[in-house]
Amino acid sequence: MSIITEFEKNQKQVKAWNELSKRKVVEHNSLITSIAKMDKTPLKMFELAVSCINTEAPPKDHTVYLSKTELFAFFKVSDNDKHSRFKQAVENMQKQAFFKIQEKKEYGFEFENIVPIPYVKWADYHDEVTIRFSPEIMPYLINLKQNFTQHALSDIAELNSKYSIILYRWLSMNYNQYEHYSAKGGRREEQVETYRNPSISIRELREMTDTMKDYPRFQSLESYIIKNSLKEINEHTSFKVTYEKVKKGRSINSIVFHITKKRRADDNSYKLEDKVYQKAKVQKEQKENLLYAEAMQSKYTKLLLEHFLLSPYEMTNPATMAGLQRNVYPKYDELKDLMGIDGVKKHLSYIYYKQEPYSKGNIAKYLKKAIEQYLPTVKRRGL
Template identity: 30%
Template structure:
């Protein structure tokens, strides 16, 4: 029988886990979480003994920053904690009945001091959730996990990747509407569910402490270490009480390996969109921004579908007025233009829908959104007009830029 493979490197390793585990409460320390993820990365689906994996000790020492002469002792202690104390808890529905499930992921560990690797044997019950048998799996880079130190950073990161993966999966298949796709990048979670996800049902009862340790610190760490995600958040209130959290996920970069084939078309379509010209005209984008491929592809994927929905419902002229207003009132410093513009159009849609409901309740005869006094001040402003010389100059600048970009290898 062939010698079992030993995991010696995490570079490029993607973790794949069932969505049940992503939304489960992970009762384990940050070190145990990292050890578990390393062990998952070592799984070889083609192995005769798929439940047992071998991990190079030097990889573990480096990943967990273990130094000194007693590293083997400390490694045995950490592996024992993973085996004895770690668990996942989740709820599923079986024929209409709620079923609470608790799984201890590891049932055996071996750390032979004379061998360069350690062995971890997974419990049989968890293997179907770790070996990809269907498409309800979430994947993420192991390297992201290993950089994080906070206890709540890892479960939140995994949960964000669930929505991000669904967005990427369904956007390629085109099996979801634009609104459904945007919801994957703007997930909401109530405080009770967030506490379950992070295992803080009985911790941080004071909102200020909960906000700091369970939300702000983990998100700062995710934004610092994740290669793909950037996350912002805002509270959802019922009166003065915070009852949930709204997250906004944006993409940091385009994965050259997985998306290189489609990126040229995505970039071209977005750069030549009428919305790009509209943003340039109102100084929300500069012509030189078109050379920023990540930015242009990002707004094309996440912002322009929102603009399509808005224009279909309220008209393109209304969208022009909205963008003109943003151009005149844009803050001096915006951390993410893509996120800023997406939130702006979402907030305006919510405002228009709220105003429409108010009109229906009060039974006013004039239900035209356009004439509502409660709309922003810019609603009644006349759109800026450009003379033919200004239009020709702008078009010439854009044409020149595209010719320059086309000459670049």
């Protein structure tokens, strides 16, 4: 009898998790970049509660309802002590947790300290949990027409560090903008790329992670906040993220992250009903395919191969080849008109000998920058 009961409990938890894994969390970007004065459990509980908000018809009383089954499935707890642990987590959240939000206004900055969930009600004799958001936090969660971020609740569930969650939300904010402007336009290509390769100063990173007084040595900050967080994010979310350190003088001044999306069947599933997005996405894919085909036939592709600036492996990447055809090869045409094809070959030989190792991560961007710097010199000389 006890075995059947335990099986039924597990089945119920699996069903709850399957439902949770389909949810998304939508928040204003100001909340993403705010200082979360809380540990991982209240932060994850807040994200779970936010996923219950129907942004099309938000609750007028700021109240959402969870089940304890959902909560335990989300936190992946099944031991006998889970109810008392839940009670303790709620108490800690209400006593300690708040967001410190900073917004730039016309005459300076405006600061808000907001306790997001001041009221929670539950009973030991039924499954329902009542969660009421504060009126002050609601503008950051509903009526979001612009400057908002949405990410998968299932990704948050797998993260076990406060810093991983904070960094994941910030990376999602940037990558959301990359996807949006890639599909719908409205930004220059260089601007769009910065969303996929966002930069943050060390001071901003410390403020966002609430570590202004912690880990005073950069090596410690890098190990505990950056490396450990990215290890979790890369293992458990839809992102694959690398980073590089940027120096100013002798000190590390900022971090540049490089975000790619893992191939998953449910990528962008929350956008399937956005017909404008889908139409723009199809048009963009068709254009990219055309550029890819043109690049494969281009004489410049052959020249890049001959000068060891492009590998056969990179030729299999449609995005790389489309980027070359769109941004680099037209510049090579200009150079050819000025100096002939030998002038292009001379330029490529120079680039090969001066090439930096970091450029190999994005060869199209590197070659674009190189030719854009060289062409004005050629034109000034009248060569």
